[in-house]
Amino acid sequence: MSLKLKLKEILDLFPEAQTSGDYQPEFISGISSLEQAESHDLSFLGNPKYRKFLDDSNAGVILLPEGESTSPKDGQLFIFLDSPSTGLASICRLLEDKLFPAPKPGLHPTSFKEEGAQIDPSSVIGAFCYVGENAIIGENAIIGTHCHVGRNVIIGKGCRLHPGVKILSNCIIGNDVVINAGVIVGSEGYGFEQDNSGHQKIPHLGKVIIEDNVEIGANTCIDRARFDETRIGKGTKIDNLVQVGHNVQIGKNCLIVAQVGISGSVVIEDDVIVGGQAGFAGHLRVGKGAKIAGQSGITKSVEPGAFLKGNPALPFQLAQRISVLQRKLPDLFNRFAQENSKD
């Protein structure tokens, strides 16, 4: 971080917190773990398993749970909080506002808006943005530079589109959605029918619907549906460079790690976790709460709560066991050859 945070600003966040120690630095210049923090850093004890690092920590300021009885060393200040993790989050938000300040509301003079677009006056439209006919952008949205908000697109309250995001015609984005740079929402689905003269395109007339509190990672692509909608459920978090095919339905609170590929018409139920680079064949269903290990290849529907790995995917424990046995194949073949030579 390239910014100093005044100790007073930190203390002002917790007016009722008790403190211990007489260290009164004017500034904190970093946040770090108990183990790695230096004297100008703030640290925190969020998880009891790191308690062992407290006594030897060199952090200047430490957020501690109420009831913690250790005494600060010289040059240390302890701040006691009901929840040090929540306290840290408050400090991080303060820092975030300083490090990544929101631009002033309004349309940047270089941006362009078509007739009939409705942009809430509290929202920010960055440089070189294009806002299409009849698009609606809600309160307190921040649209980064070089974004495209297509015809009839609706963007909810408090959304953040980072630079270069393209939301194509008719797509709908809920409230408090974060879309990282370079994301494409509403690209044409990959569907062709073969006839004598080659692969004929199937028009994709649908849209993409992204529900509230979704986050989408940089350069990810989400295709629109053939007729109706591709949908990303509330609270789902998608990482960078993920492919979401046409008509895919992803449930609520899923985690989809980087470079995953989800083929057309797949249904992923709520609370599913998918590791990086895993792939799904089309038209299958992944049950609620399933976990898919990274790089797995899923070619059949998955039961709720299953934990699968590999291609073809197997239950995780079985996949691990088979991996161990594969390492023993050279030995098995050798021993089998010996046995046979005895006969």
Added chain:
Amino acid sequence: MSLKLKLKEILDLFPEAQTSGDYQPEFISGISSLEQAESHDLSFLGNPKYRKFLDDSNAGVILLPEGESTSPKDGQLFIFLDSPSTGLASICRLLEDKLFPAPKPGLHPTSFKEEGAQIDPSSVIGAFCYVGENAIIGENAIIGTHCHVGRNVIIGKGCRLHPGVKILSNCIIGNDVVINAGVIVGSEGYGFEQDNSGHQKIPHLGKVIIEDNVEIGANTCIDRARFDETRIGKGTKIDNLVQVGHNVQIGKNCLIVAQVGISGSVVIEDDVIVGGQAGFAGHLRVGKGAKIAGQSGITKSVEPGAFLKGNPALPFQLAQRISVLQRKLPDLFNRFAQENSKD
């Protein structure tokens, strides 16, 4: 879909078609399968295997093959066509024009064109586009917002570039090519030579040539050649987030599914199908009509017509058989241990 289509507009597409039933809704508000359609939807019987869903279908309007003898229920209208699939395609095109209308021809006032660029007056250049020196853009091309058409680039007739596409210097795009949002055509190839001071860049002086009727998915990257050309053959369809390395030659009418990676100088002959996330090592040849299963890793040239799976890739049937046997490895090891303990 957020649009209603008048029944009259549909019937006008097929002036000589016979109909049956007295249902005369003013609007159709959706298109769906026989099984899932509701009373306001249009459906179709394109493939005889779905015939079984016809009697119980709730679709308001159904496209049927001529000669079909079932009678419509109350509140249904049957339209008999030589080819219901072709009829559906006509309806979809009508809808597409309404849902995604083409902008008016001409250069958007915010776009920028260098001296010597030739843009056909029938084509559309969207907001914030850059058209480089001596670039040529053909008839009825539609260039979306934030596109870059580099120096000496040629774009053929009827091409569609979606928002944010970058076509770098000297590349040539044929006629009726569709390039989805965020695609990069003509990036530098990944080639370095190591000397004592590190990896020295090999300049990439070539171009990319994309033939007629190719479609390219969102955020895909196609590198330019070292000296001559990277080429995508006529009618080939590439999905999202695919990597095409320098000097790659892809034949005609291939299908390359999302997130495939094709290393430098690979030759893929006509009619090849590559499943998602498959990868190809450099400098190999994939024969005409070969099929590569998703996530396969191809490290050797592939015979025409072969169907391979896995890494290392094996003939599909063998790969499937080995997958089944791998699941039996725990049992085999157990039984082998028992046999040996008998001795």
Added chain:
Amino acid sequence: MSLKLKLKEILDLFPEAQTSGDYQPEFISGISSLEQAESHDLSFLGNPKYRKFLDDSNAGVILLPEGESTSPKDGQLFIFLDSPSTGLASICRLLEDKLFPAPKPGLHPTSFKEEGAQIDPSSVIGAFCYVGENAIIGENAIIGTHCHVGRNVIIGKGCRLHPGVKILSNCIIGNDVVINAGVIVGSEGYGFEQDNSGHQKIPHLGKVIIEDNVEIGANTCIDRARFDETRIGKGTKIDNLVQVGHNVQIGKNCLIVAQVGISGSVVIEDDVIVGGQAGFAGHLRVGKGAKIAGQSGITKSVEPGAFLKGNPALPFQLAQRISVLQRKLPDLFNRFAQENSKD
């Protein structure tokens, strides 16, 4: 290549070189291998293993090592150089300047610069670029169209950003860095903490630091760190569509091939080579000089100098041996069944 290079321009690069043969074409119109070159092409003998193609080569002009004793045929010109490869590189740079000429220094009239941004007058800022508050762009940098250079970003001397690159706030780019089109530097890291109401975002307050002479391929994404920095070491070359997670540290002179995924907090030491589509789980260390085969899945730290393949990754030779034995599994199962039936 769509350009002709005058023979005189080539000869002027090597004023002290000896030549043999009386061929004096006005132009060279291509560069090709000894085996494939035609009479208007220039070729070269850079590696002794291609010596066998020299006698039958049809190249019009050939760069040869000093001491080579073959005589040119009619219509051929030999140019003798201390290092034909270095000579070829000089010719390629000459061609590159002609094929991809740098635009004139200065800000394009359509670009936009915030207060306090410092742009060296020798650098080029392309059309529709945005340069944020307090950003610094060094000497002779070339920033392509549609780039975003965020607040407080520093870009060193001689850097090349191709069109559509987004460098987000606070990131630092060294000297002579090449960033291909569509790259995202400084996107939010993928980090969430689960509580009762879902996945809560962990703010990412850090930055990305890219050291000198790094090259980054098209549409690659590099996330910023949680508190401090994600770092790409000097001379490292990253290919297209690679994912680099938050807090990753990549050493010097590494090669990271296309579509690799590197999870958060991974440390990759110097001189590591990673094949395409390989993936790394979070928080592990890859030792200096390690080699990782394409599509490998690395879930544990890797020893320096190791060469691994597969998922789970094994030493390369063992992985190859096991692959061979897997093909023999059907036979092993058959023979085992026969042995048992004897009992």
